[in-house]
Amino acid sequence: xxxxxxxxxxxxxxxxxxxxxxxxxxxxxxxxxxxxxxxxxxxxxxxxxxxxxxxxxxxxxxxxxxxxxxxxxxxxxxxxxxxxxxxxxxxxxxxxxxxxxxxxxxxxxxxxxxxxxxxxxxxxxxxxxxxxxxxxxxxxxxxxxxxxxxxxxxxxxxxxxxxxxx
Amino acid sequence: xxxxxxxxxxxxxxxxxxxxxxxxxxxxxxxxxxxxxxxxxxxxxxxxxxxxxxxxxxxxxxxxxxxxxxxxxxxxxxxxxxxxxxxxxxxxxxxxxxxxxxxxxxxxxxxxxxxxxxxxxxxxxxxxxxxxxxxxxxxxxxxxxxxxxxxxxxxxxxxxxxxxxxxxxxxxxxxxxxxxxxxxxxxxxxxxxxxxxxxxxxxxxxxxxxxxxxxxxxxxxxxxxxxxxxxxxxxxxxxxxxxxxxxxxxxxxxxxxxxxxxxxxxxxxxxxxxxxxxxxxxxxxxxxxxxxxxxxxxxxxxxxxxxxxxxxxxxxxxxxxxxxxxxxxxxxxxxxxxxxxxxxxxxxxxxxxxxxxxxxxxxxxxxxxxxxxxxxxxxxxxxxxxxxxxxxxxxxxxxxxxx
Amino acid sequence: xxxxxxxxxxxxxxxxxxxxxxxxxxxxxxxxxxxxxxxxxxxxxxxxxxxxxxxxxxxxxxxxxxxxxxxxxxxxxxxxxxxxxxxxxxxxxxxxxxxx
Numbered sequence: 001x002x003x004x005x006x007x008x009x010x011x012x013x014x015x016x017x018x019x020x021x022x023x024x025x026x027x028x029x030x031x032x033x034x035x036x037x038x039x040x041x042x043x044x045x046x047x048x049x050x051x052x053x054x055x056x057x058x059x060x061x062x063x064x065x066x067x068x069x070x071x072x073x074x075x076x077x078x079x080x081x082x083x084x085x086x087x088x089x090x091x092x093x094x095x096x097x098x099x100x101x102x103x104x105x106x107x108x109x110x111x112x113x114x115x116x117x118x119x120x121x122x123x124x125x126x127x128x129x130x131x132x133x134x135x136x137x138x139x140x141x142x143x144x145x146x147x148x149x150x151x152x153x154x155x156x157x158x159x160x161x162x163x164x165x166x
Numbered sequence: 167x168x169x170x171x172x173x174x175x176x177x178x179x180x181x182x183x184x185x186x187x188x189x190x191x192x193x194x195x196x197x198x199x200x201x202x203x204x205x206x207x208x209x210x211x212x213x214x215x216x217x218x219x220x221x222x223x224x225x226x227x228x229x230x231x232x233x234x235x236x237x238x239x240x241x242x243x244x245x246x247x248x249x250x251x252x253x254x255x256x257x258x259x260x261x262x263x264x265x266x267x268x269x270x271x272x273x274x275x276x277x278x279x280x281x282x283x284x285x286x287x288x289x290x291x292x293x294x295x296x297x298x299x300x301x302x303x304x305x306x307x308x309x310x311x312x313x314x315x316x317x318x319x320x321x322x323x324x325x326x327x328x329x330x331x332x333x334x335x336x337x338x339x340x341x342x343x344x345x346x347x348x349x350x351x352x353x354x355x356x357x358x359x360x361x362x363x364x365x366x367x368x369x370x371x372x373x374x375x376x377x378x379x380x381x382x383x384x385x386x387x388x389x390x391x392x393x394x395x396x397x398x399x400x401x402x403x404x405x406x407x408x409x410x411x412x413x414x415x416x417x418x419x420x421x422x423x424x425x426x427x428x429x430x431x432x433x434x435x436x437x438x439x440x441x442x443x444x445x446x447x448x449x450x451x452x453x454x455x456x457x458x459x460x461x462x463x464x465x466x467x468x469x470x471x472x473x474x475x476x477x478x479x480x481x482x483x484x485x486x487x488x489x490x491x492x493x494x495x496x497x498x499x500x501x502x503x504x505x506x507x508x509x510x511x512x513x514x515x516x517x518x519x520x521x522x523x524x525x526x527x528x529x530x531x532x533x534x535x536x537x538x539x540x541x542x543x544x545x546x547x548x549x550x551x552x553x554x555x556x557x558x559x560x561x562x563x564x565x566x567x568x569x
Numbered sequence: 570x571x572x573x574x575x576x577x578x579x580x581x582x583x584x585x586x587x588x589x590x591x592x593x594x595x596x597x598x599x600x601x602x603x604x605x606x607x608x609x610x611x612x613x614x615x616x617x618x619x620x621x622x623x624x625x626x627x628x629x630x631x632x633x634x635x636x637x638x639x640x641x642x643x644x645x646x647x648x649x650x651x652x653x654x655x656x657x658x659x660x661x662x663x664x665x666x667x668x669x
Contacts (some may be wrong), residue, residue, distance in 0.1 A: 064300020103585025112630035161647030
């Protein structure tokens with residue numbers, strides 16, 4: 001039981017716990033807090049794999065901006081507890097195990113076919129920011145410019161959508 | 167025993183360092199409140215606390231005892247998870263941000279474990295600090311919302327909107343420094359400033375004066391201090407997002423605010439003012455004795471001030487402290503080797519102290535912004551200036567290379 | 570070292586949980602958060618493959634996924650605010666004007 005394995009299991013348990021809590025909580029703000037826990041756990045996993053820049057960007061952008069947006073919207077819309085559902089019992093009692101069985105199937109397929117991949121960060125290899133930025137500005141410069149345009153469109157769209165009728 | 171220590175040194179040494187740092191930071195926080203009250207009082211032509219102990223030096227102790235013994239009520243109708251989580255989250259994030267700051271240049275080996283002066287030496291310490299700043303918004307937003315009170319909700323939303331707006335300017339104003347240093351780690355940034363060895367003129371403040379001003383302004387807005395403290399000011403919105411918090415939880419918000427002040431001051435010195443570098447060029451080695459030489463007149467002053475103090479307790483304590491300072495200065499002069507080791511931390515803490523003093527000075531002098539002025543200043547002025555700073559720095563590096 | 574399969578299995582589990590959340594929750598905002606959970610699971614798989622094969626291309630793509638998720642969250646929450654204002658409820662089952 002080496003140290004990286006222990007850390008992996010702790011972070012993975014935290015991520016799964018957060019995801020389950022997202023589904024089971026009744027108030028949207030508690031779900032949002034669980035999702036933040038999942039994101040921080042995933043950032044920890046990225047660090048474990050040696051992708052330090054991606055881990056930092058995950059926390060700064062996902063955890064520090066997108067989730068703040070979610071929490072603002074929940075607070076402003078005064079979202080209350082979820083109403084009691086009249087969902088069919090069959091869907092709940094048969095559906096959830098089926099969904100989990102599907103994920104288990106995917107996982108089993110992965111294990112059986114991709115078992116020969118080398119481990120991530122085999123010798124503590126860190127992906128430096130310099131490597132990422134070289135790629136980003138040479139090979140991937142076209143998607144880079146496109147995504148910046150996409151963000152501009154999204155900002156304009158959000159402003160137009162959220163305006164009050166005058 | 168020795169084998170156990172060597173085997174687990176990678177775990178034990180950081181724990182010891184964390185314990186020392188937390189103890190130091192909490193003490194500095196407490197005396198920062200004392201310093202703030204004294205300085206603001208003297209700016210406003212009155213004395214600050216002066217009854218509790220000589221010169222009011224035991225006032226933070228009295229405040230701490232008060233916080234412990236005060237009742238900690240929980241209002242009805244609060245959201246229990248968020249109400250309990252918010253102060254803990256804020257305090258935890260504020261204290262964690264101190265883990266990646268390097269306090270001195272030395273690397274030393276304890277029990278076979280090579281370490282440095284600071285808790286964690288990561289490649290991306292600056293990014294870690296930004297990540298923690300980004301998460302700090304949650305403490306404020308959750309505190310405001312969970313308190314089930316209109317004042318708190320409005321104060322919390324305003325404060326978190328302000329923090330998000332200035333976070334952009336904060337991160338962009340540092341990009342100029344990153345371009346010059348070429349490294350995300352704070353240690354690397356200081357070492358890049360140390361390269362020419364010329365002391366004051368090689369610090370990052372001179373190429374990056376706009377960046378420094380943007381950073382400092384945005385950082386004051388991030389820590390919710392005057393002139394940007396509308397969400398928590400005493401005469402607006404009752405007390406903003408921490409209206410409904412009493413004793414221990416309020417103390418946690420309080421400590422978190424002062425700790426983030428200390429973190430911002432440490433960041434300012436590391437990024438722009440050379441961190442632990444002395445302002446004198448490295449070739450002037452006689453300036454190494456400056457700290458010990460300064461201790462002696464300081465000790466003498468404390469003794470003379472203490473002898474004529476009013477209370478008997480002061481007349482005993484202050485000269486005792488003065489004599490201890492004199493002895494320390496004498497010991498340092500007698501063993502010159504030690505001076506090399508204390509240079510780094512001494513200059514670091516001196517510069518941090520200057521920034522903290524500037525923070526407190528601004529609180530005593532400036533009026534506060536109105537909320538719409540605050541937001542328009544952040545978005546319409548500070549953000550474009552930070553972006554312009556990045557562009558100018560890039561052009562300058564293209565033309566003149568990396569100095 | 571942690572084998573790559575462990576990361577991929579974790580990614581599959583998180584994706585499955587995201588699907589379960591998406592199908593069974595009633596509040597629009599929670600639905601949206603389940604979508605973000607699915608995107609995160611995919612990101613984990615991307616980074617695991619990228620580090621395992623030694624090419625940083627996967628991590629660059631993760632940055633793009635994060636950016637697209639941010640844009641989608643902004644616009645999606647704008648739509649949610651409008652829907653909540655018009656239907657006066659955050660329950661997905663109330664948005665059923667087109668139902669037969």
